Amino acid sequence: MKPTTRGTLAAVVTGVAAAVGAATATPAAAVGSVPVSVPLGGAESALGMKLPKVGGELPVPTTGTPEGLRLVRGRLLPERVVPQVPVHGGLPGLDARAPLAHVLDDGSDHVGVEAPASGLRALAPGLSVDGPLTAPEPGRAGLPDLKLPELEVLGPVLQTAPGADLTAGPGL
Secondary structure, three states: OOHHHHHHHHHHHHHHHHHHHHHHHHHHHHOOEEEEEEOOHHHHHHHOOOOOEEEEEEEOOEEOOOOOOOOOOOOOOOOOOEOOOEEEEEEOEEEEEEEEEOOOOOOEEEEEEEEOOEEEEEEOOEEEEEOOEOOOOHHHOOOOOEOOOEEEEEOOEEEEOOOOEEEEEEOO
8 A cells, every 4th residue: 555545544534533523522512411300290199299309410421631641751661651531520419309297287398408510520540650671871882771660550539529508498
């Protein structure tokens, strides 16, 4: 195969891969969270009583771009062989209100919990490896020296700040 044919084929494959990647990434990036409600209206009518109102939000996680390989002076291999991949998403949200009937009269109160979806940033675990040879040294005629191999596991990182409100009051 000629070099020009290879280059053209590589350009076409790269363009198709970029188009497919953009098409699949756009819907997830456009939606931050999906609202979810629990339909209890039918059960309320069938039982003849007030039931809790329950709803929430489910976040859609999206992956970010990992850091590229970083070359460090004195190391034979790049610093992070398996880079940490950032993931942005959130913790699910909850909105629930339940009736509390009065024992002595016909009125009712409510108790509610509202925990909005909160942002979550995470980094997947990574790996950094260095081989048993040093970089070539000019004093040794360009030959590397032996050393102990190195292995470093980069732990996962999670960052979030969840919050919730507990309320009680008259009515539903």
